[in-house]
Amino acid sequence: MQTRPRVVLLGKQGAGKGTQAVRLADHYSIAHLSTGDLFRAQAKQGTAFGLEAKRYMDGGDLVPDEIVFGVIEECLAPGGQLSDGFVLDGFPRTRAQAEELERVLGDRPIDVVVHIDVPREVVVERLSARRVCVKNSGHIYSVAKPPSQGWVCDTCGGDVIQREDDTPEAINKRLDTYERDTRPIREFYASSGRPLVTIDGLGDTDEVFARICSAIDATL
Numbered sequence: 001m002q003t004r005p006r007v008v009l010l011g012k013q014g015a016g017k018g019t020q021a022v023r024l025a026d027h028y029s030i031a032h033l034s035t036g037d038l039f040r041a042q043a044k045q046g047t048a049f050g051l052e053a054k055r056y057m058d059g060g061d062l063v064p065d066e067i068v069f070g071v072i073e074e075c076l077a078p079g080g081q082l083s084d085g086f087v088l089d090g091f092p093r094t095r096a097q098a099e100e101l102e103r104v105l106g107d108r109p110i111d112v113v114v115h116i117d118v119p120r121e122v123v124v125e126r127l128s129a130r131r132v133c134v135k136n137s138g139h140i141y142s143v144a145k146p147p148s149q150g151w152v153c154d155t156c157g158g159d160v161i162q163r164e165d166d167t168p169e170a171i172n173k174r175l176d177t178y179e180r181d182t183r184p185i186r187e188f189y190a191s192s193g194r195p196l197v198t199i200d201g202l203g204d205t206d207e208v209f210a211r212i213c214s215a216i217d218a219t220l
């Protein structure tokens with residue numbers, strides 16, 4: 001029997017990682033972990049950890065690695081949410097996180113790293129128009145593609161809003177952080193021998209999804 005894939009999605013904010021991760025999780029019957037969704041859910045519940053993370057998120061800064069590691073180790077532990085196949089969306093975001101992930105996964109490493117490539121000017125436009133479900137169900141809309149019944153999620157009925165860090169100032173700061181801290185992860189994976197595939201992230205979401213699936217299927 002084929003094992004379920006272990007996939008990392010890389011790409012700028014607004015490249016479509018969240019949208020594609022939800023579809024991939026369904027298609028391959030794998031778990032989906034978005035560290036951003038997880039932090040927002042914790043912040044909404046008002047846990048100490050969530051409120052600490054929110055301080056960084058609202059300003060467009062990365063949450064410190066030590067805080068992120070605690071969460072990830074729990075999810076990746078045997079019997080945890082990510083103990084079989086998974087798609088990671090928004091993690092790793094620094095080289096230290098990528099190294100930690102390799103260490104925690106041990107002898108069942110990532111099968112493929114998919115980089116969704118979209119130019120900066122396109123993601124700035126997408127993020128400014130993006131609207132998300134507050135229930136953190138991962139459902140993403142936009143001003144151009146709103147839900148069918150007002151600003152209420154078609155799938156779970158949650159309110160659909162603009163994220164607090166989707167302001168022009170925070171968007172630019174997050175994209176600068178991506179260039180500085182996250183882009184170098186691609187070189188890390190290339191040099192560590194993990195299959196790394198770059199996908200054109202422009203075009204219809206169905207087309208992009210088909211490109212990603214072909215890349216994943218080719219590695220299984």
Ligand code: AMP
Binds near residue numbers: 035061068089090165
């Ligand atoms: P996202 O929903 O992936 O755009 O993440 C929203 C915010 O959560 C980011 O701007 C960071 O502040 C924080 N965040 C999410 N994932 C990570 C991570 N792996 N490392 C550090 N900060 C993160």
